[in-house]
Amino acid sequence: MGQSATMRWLLLAPFAIGTLFLIVLPALMTFALAFFEYDALSPPAWRGLANFSEAFHDPVFYTAAWNSLIFVGFAVPLRILGAMALALLLERRRQGTSAYRAAVFLPTVVPDVAYALIWLWIFNPLYGPLNLMLAAFGIKGAAWLVNPDTALGALIFMSLFQIGEGFVLTLAALRQIPTDYYEAARIDGATPERCFWHITLPLIAPWLFLLFARDVVITLQSSFTAAYLMTGGGPYYATFLMPIMIYEEAFDRFRFGLASAMMLTVFAAVAVTLYAVQKMMRHWLHEDHV
């Protein structure tokens, strides 16, 4: 037994060491750096809470925070609804289901840079198929990414098609529900709507919470790639998001301390949100419904 325990730790070692060096250590460093002035050349100098107060006194910080809030606030619920709708549509296997599932997953495997480039073209006012399609219906399309009123919305819209991960997760959640529940409900004369609200939704709720948490993280990340490559934060700060601001502070101005302080603020905001949602959903997450 002792030997197999040693072997177990040896097999776990690469993963554990990798996680330590690539996740735990950088996370701790970020936390510590938030209280220092550091430019990667001269040694770090203690700054106390000055980084935070500098960030909180910068009006651009509030613009970035507000834009990120709008992005996540619209994108995440819509992405989860989309993933759920697709999973419910394609849950049961029939002829053609595999092809449909593969089709809706396809945009998710497109590399980020290619995805950004493709949507840059789709949104193009002159050449873009979106406006050509709208013109066919007699609607005059906007200059989506050039107009400050539509740019952020356009980025949210394009994020709604890369929802393969949520789709598969919801599919797995639906498969966990024993079919007897539905049969019992049907014998009792329950309508499909009632089955959905009283069986399906409560039983997949913990999965949806997990998906929500993961999607907040993914959305923050993918919004950055899109804004960085497609609009550069513009026009007029319309798509200037928190990750863009952090990136610029860190890698353009080499203000690692200030960037870390902003990062910690985002982290804290995400943690508080997740905690609040978990509290609100507690009824669903923990109660045994069956």
Add this chain to the structure above:
Amino acid sequence: MKTMSEKAAFWSFIRYHPWRLLAALLFTVPLVWVVGFSLRQPGLPPPRSIEWIPDPIVWGNYARIFDIVPLATFLGNSLMVAAIAVPVTLLTASFAGFAMARSDLKFRQRMVLVCVLLMLVPVTALWLARFILFVNLGVIDTIWPLVAPAIMGSSPLFVLLYYWSFRRIPNEQFDAAHLDGASALGLWHHVAMPQARAATVTVTVLAFIFYWSDFFSPLLYLKSEERYTLPVALQIMQQMDKTNWPLLMAGATFMTAPVVVMFLLVQRHFWPDESKGEKTSAVAG
């Protein structure tokens, strides 16, 4: 009787397909447009309506993208990164998943929780600190920062995928092999891995996509152009010629096609399992 059931089948067919077909088209048609546009003659005036097939069809854009940037070099670099990172990922992820699966209940539950929590860590938040770490290790402008995530199995999800596959193997098989004198590594090699082929295929493809698509690692950790990978090439191409859309769509297609083909080849392993009872009803229906 037969006509009745045929009629029912017909109506169920009619009810089943339209919405699903619509969803499938919504997610795939833009990609079809992209491929179509990549075959368009550069320099033509903008189209008046959506062109499904351009006239004339021009393949030259795919040759041009190799001329305007050193695409072959970048392609080689990308393949090199994948050639190192994917096999290492398979080893580390399956090792960790195997160690988890062979542990007691309490440890297993804790590790699953750790993996789920790790999946909630935004990688963007770690770039900055990782950058400082790589600077201090003196590996900036080498391939190592690009392949580094492989030592942690690239993603906790890959560890979990292996863990779930290994958990499905009956314990008796491990016990029997153990009695025959197999070591833990022997169990991994002879019992666990052969029965987790679906997981291996899935992780291979997902890991390949992960490294193939990675844009920010080369952007942050590389300096010399001759070490750049394909995603950076695409960005350079865009900066060089912002309005040559046929050419840019050819670049996007060139980068996307390999992962799409790989995904389509293995997609049947992606979907959560069906139980046997439903399979027969699916055949019947």
